[in-house]
Amino acid sequence: MSAPNRQAAVLPAVDVARSGAASVLSSRNILVAFVAVLAIAPVLLPEFYITLLNYIGLAAMVALGLVLLTGVGGLTSFGQAAFVGVGAYTTAVLTTSQALPAWLAWAGSPWPALAVGLLITATVALILGSLTLRLSGHYLPLGTIAWGISLYFMFGTMETLGGHSGLSGIPPINLFGWVMDEGREIFYLIWAFLLVAALTTENLLDSREGRAIRALKGGMVMAEAMGVDTSRSRMVIFVIAAMHAAAAGWLYAHLQRFVNPSPFGVHVGIEYLFMAVVGGAGQVWGAIAGAGVITILKQWLQDWLPKVFGASGNFETIIFGLMMVVILQRARDGLWPLLARLVPARGTTRVIDASAEPLPRKAMPAAGEVILEAKNVTRRFGGLVANNDMNLHVEAGEILALIGPNGAGKSTMFNQLSGVDTPTSGEVLFRGKSIAGHGSREIAHLGMSRSFQHVRLLPKMSVLENVAIGAHLRGTKSVLPSAWRLDRVEEARILREAAFQIERVGLGEFMHAEAGSLALGQQRILEIARALASDPCLLLLDEPAAGLRLKEKQALGELMKKLRGEGMAILLVEHDMDFVMGLVDRVVVMEFGQKIAEGLPDEVQKNPRVLEAYLGGVE
Structure with missing residues (x-):
């Protein structure tokens, strides 16, 4: 099935969130009322x-x-x-x-x-x-x-x-x-x-x-x-x-x-920073709230404290500092979230335009084509050799597992392959191009994407927006078009892609939830959806089954088999041997930074060196 048709098969199930329009309307009404108050203020208020x-x-x-x-x-x-x-x-x-x-x-x-x-x-x-x-x-x-x-x-x-x-x-x-x-x-x-x-x-x-x-x-x-x-x-x-x-x-x-x-001066710069933090450091309209509270508070203290303590001294500065400490303790996210609660939200979901044109996709490589190849990769940290003369390759349409005991050098190898780190010597080829020494952003544009051993999401952002970050490299609109709403066509396409990938991995019911509210296993699946949004031909998955329940592991396994069937190459680091051996096509085993075995899952499980190093020793 072609990529656009695959999306068409999934997207009708996406909830077209009309309640978001009500939220926008409510916010717009508040803004109009605020502007109206500002318009009449100079007519009604005294000069002060x-x-x-x-x-x-x-x-x-x-x-x-x-x-x-x-x-x-x-x-x-x-x-x-x-x-x-x-x-x-x-x-x-x-x-x-x-x-x-x-x-x-x-x-x-x-x-x-x-x-x-x-x-x-x-x-x-x-x-x-x-x-x-x-x-x-x-x-x-x-x-x-x-x-x-x-x-x-x-x-x-x-x-x-x-x-x-x-x-x-x-x-x-x-x-x-x-x-x-x-x-x-x-x-x-x-x-x-x-x-x-x-x-x-x-x-x-x-x-x-x-x-x-x-x-x-x-x-x-x-x-x-x-x-x-x-x-x-x-x-x-x-x-x-x-x-x-x-x-x-x-x-x-x-x-x-x-x-x-x-x-x-810098002392005034500190005051501006206070305003941003007190208002709500991540809230656009919190800047007005913070500026208003601090400016009025300072003026009030300057007017009243001299009457209480006398004209001498800087009592307003002392009291102001103490009050700032109390505010920062009691409202750590600032005042704006507290003010926002006074206005009941009618909806926080985003509208997914199912009619938006799908983002273009790269052609998947032919089955059996070598996608990734590491040749004699060595990584030294001073006198420590984390990877020693490592060789492996991944083909299109296969799942390769990289396993080994803790400290074997798997994560370091992952970093060499994904551009996070640079090998001391050796060569890494991705689709025939040398990528050793190239940054992970450049490698991502070539068609490689990854998840992380420790989940890295934006917890306060929705599942939809987290996945949309994965499609960043597939868009072109920059700052000015974004600020003036000239990017809406592209934005609709990116959100459509994100929604498709969320449905694809089985998280559709959580699309508009905060990512931080998901269970750990669901967050790992979410990372895979984000990686898929970049349209890769190679996925590097770092312990994706960690924290998943049995049924979630089964669903993950089915997803990975489906991706393999579409021609995607997958390199998997995982400690769950039952999950790995029933899923992957080939296995590479590491110990002390070196490859000690490679082959089919059944062959590797019988290898004496693997049994001794990883699976409990030879009986």
Whole structure:
């Protein structure tokens, strides 16, 4: 049966989740009500509250970038305030200078200065990101502190930027003759910028590119094995977060009509990070909640604590710090999930368009063709030899088991074959092409996919979205089309493919459940579905039967036989000998990093060296 017809046979069973439309409608109604409140706020509220809302909007824009960078991508940055400064100082210099060079004279008004500021910020972010994002662990946030401090002192040191006295006389923003020279006028522009940024960020996360960004938290090895360019994804969110901050800086400069270095220090960057975390680090709309709570709380403390404790001292900072600790303890996921519970959800499922065109498939290799071949592969770690002169091959349409006692070197061999590690010597060929030294992402594009010994899923994402990550390499739409909803045709095709693979492995009833809610055995099956979504001709399965009950093992065995019948090659590492011997075509046995036996299952079970090393010894 051809691939499209196979899908047609499965997809009618997929639940077309119309309840998702109700959820969208409910969210849209809330958004419309929120915009309506914002529209009438300047008419009803006094000047003080308008100013407060303006600062909340500006802070929320910076926090929104941190939601994407830290909450979703897992990259902690303390330097976002410096990017606010880049945007603010760029427009301040351009719009107040009386002697711009002729080639830059066009940028002497606010709107062109915004474009220049975003361009400069993107350039600076690319340079800093190329240095900082190579760091990991605690070195990454320390790196952001380092360049955050450097930019802060640069703002106060350079005479062209006004030194510590700053720059004044910044003109107001003019939009089609509307001069925004007061807080009430610029209010609408600030919140329009914020809402557009929030909606485009939400669109981005609900896309192929967004799943790649969210996959960063599942680990680089998993994401790369699914075809995600993790270095690019990290850089993308770093630059987007910087540009959100720069736009906030541009608005701030024209709101204040004056800039100096004080709002752009690392201490303010820490405050922005607080806003993102308190609001809900992984929640787009949590940025607004966090910015609102912290801005209002600080203002309230500054107004009331001096009346209680007297005018001297920084009691508001002390109390604010203690309150932040309590909030982080009591609401570890932030405030937005708590607020979201107040609105009953009508549906959380995704619509699967069964009429979407299937994704193209690669032609499967001819039965018996050698798909993967390892020749004299050796891997040394100092004086330890983990793999020693290993040879094996896998043919299309067969299941090969790689077995051996613990410490035999199976996982190391797996890593050499899948591109996670590079052999010290020897050669690995995949469909005749040498892949030793090539990354797992590149190998995934050639048609190899894998599961993991320790399950690597995104537990808060649905089963459908986890499997859709596997189809990442089969799409092409990038950041801008995703942010502006120009990727919907491709997205429908990817979700259709994911739904097909979920039904194929027997998890259809869990399609819209959170992956973390599944039992361990079901999660292992889910990993196979994700691997299949990449359209491989070779599957590397690392202990897929671990944790499965008898019937689940039987279903897994039937699935693997079905895949073999379609021409797929499967390399299997497994400890369950009953499962292996009744399923596979050939067996390779390892001990102490070397191959000690190879052959048919019956032959291997009778091999004296195998019996001695692995199956309990010769009687």
